[in-house]
Amino acid sequence: MVCEVDQMVMKAEAREMEIREIFDDYDQDKSGSIDKSELKCIIIDLGLASLETPDDKLEQLVSIELEKADLNHDGVISFGEFVHYYNSIKDAKV
Numbered sequence: 644m645v646c647e648v649d650q651m652v653m654k655a656e657a658r659e660m661e662i663r664e665i666f667d668d669y670d671q672d673k674s675g676s677i678d679k680s681e682l683k684c685i686i687i688d689l690g691l692a693s694l695e696t697p698d699d700k701l702e703q704l705v706s707i708e709l710e711k712a713d714l715n716h717d718g719v720i721s722f723g724e725f726v727h728y729y730n731s732i733k734d735a736k737v
């Protein structure tokens with residue numbers, strides 16, 4: 644019998660692996676972090692903006708989302724930061 648704590652850990656690990664795949668998809672130059680241009684794709688895919696969104700509006704959105712996700716303010720989103728950001732989006736959508 645698997646205790647509840649183990650199940651929670653397994654669930655969290657499965658989610659992290661899922662997020663790792665998503666992260667790798669967006670990390671197009673495989674730098675190990677998401678930069679502003681890669682974040683733009685995320686914003687469009689999340690439906691926060693579309694390809695018709697004017698550039699200046701899009702830039703503004705990217706800055707806002709980067710600020711939310713970039714916890715240590717180094718200008719890029721690391722995997723750890725992305726996990727946090729992605730979970731907060733998922734939770735907000737439910």
Ligand SMILES: [Ca+2]
Pocket residue numbers: 713714715716717718719720721724
């Ligand atoms: Ca960062």
